[in-house]
Amino acid sequence: MGELLKLLWVFFQIGSFSIGGGYAIIPYIQELAVQKYAWVSQRVFTDIITISQMTPGPLAVNTSTFVGLQVAGIPGAMIATFGCVISGVGISILLYRFFQKFNKSIYVFEALNGLRSASLGLIISAAATILLMTFLGTSAISMASKVNWIAVGVFTGSLFVLRKWKMNPILLMVLTGILGGIIY
Numbered sequence: 001m002g003e004l005l006k007l008l009w010v011f012f013q014i015g016s017f018s019i020g021g022g023y024a025i026i027p028y029i030q031e032l033a034v035q036k037y038a039w040v041s042q043r044v045f046t047d048i049i050t051i052s053q054m055t056p057g058p059l060a061v062n063t064s065t066f067v068g069l070q071v072a073g074i075p076g077a078m079i080a081t082f083g084c085v086i087s088g089v090g091i092s093i094l095l096y097r098f099f100q101k102f103n104k105s106i107y108v109f110e111a112l113n114g115l116r117s118a119s120l121g122l123i124i125s126a127a128a129t130i131l132l133m134t135f136l137g138t139s140a141i142s143m144a145s146k147v148n149w150i151a152v153g154v155f156t157g158s159l160f161v162l163r164k165w166k167m168n169p170i171l172l173m174v175l176t177g178i179l180g181g182i183i184y
Helices: 002-016 022-036 042-054 059-102 106-136 149-165 169-183
Strands: none
Touching: 002 022, 002 059, 022 042, 022 059, 022 106, 042 059, 042 106, 106 149, 149 169
8 A cells, every 4th residue: 555655646746747748757757766766677667668658648647657557556557647647637727727817927928938948958858868778778878888789770770761751650660669579
């Protein structure tokens, strides 16, 4: 029971601070799920992020479901998902009423600009973490890390195909998933 309450509280916090979308909250989820509570390893967390991107639904909700599943099975998945979603629903209702009342305020406009900038930093941090985990197998830059050249090649090839020929991202994910299954 204690673990379920902890899941509920942690993902309630995560859902409460998911400003900027799912990508912006990845560093916070990582800090809590990997570093503070050690519910999952960094490798498993990276796999969860990858799976969350490939499955329908918001990234933070998918990630909370998978982390909750790892920690306490189906009840953990349900509690973590509920914790992540319920705060967002409550905040959305409050913000809707707030913006209806102050939609012409310059202070509100400037505060939103500040939030956008912070969200961009968080998204870049999440992207850097995923790239480091994929290419080096660690979330920190280290001289002792070995570069996974196959992952670098798949990333570079995917990026090239996506930018040059504008391939459907879903088809590209399926193809690279098949390629990864063959290689690894």
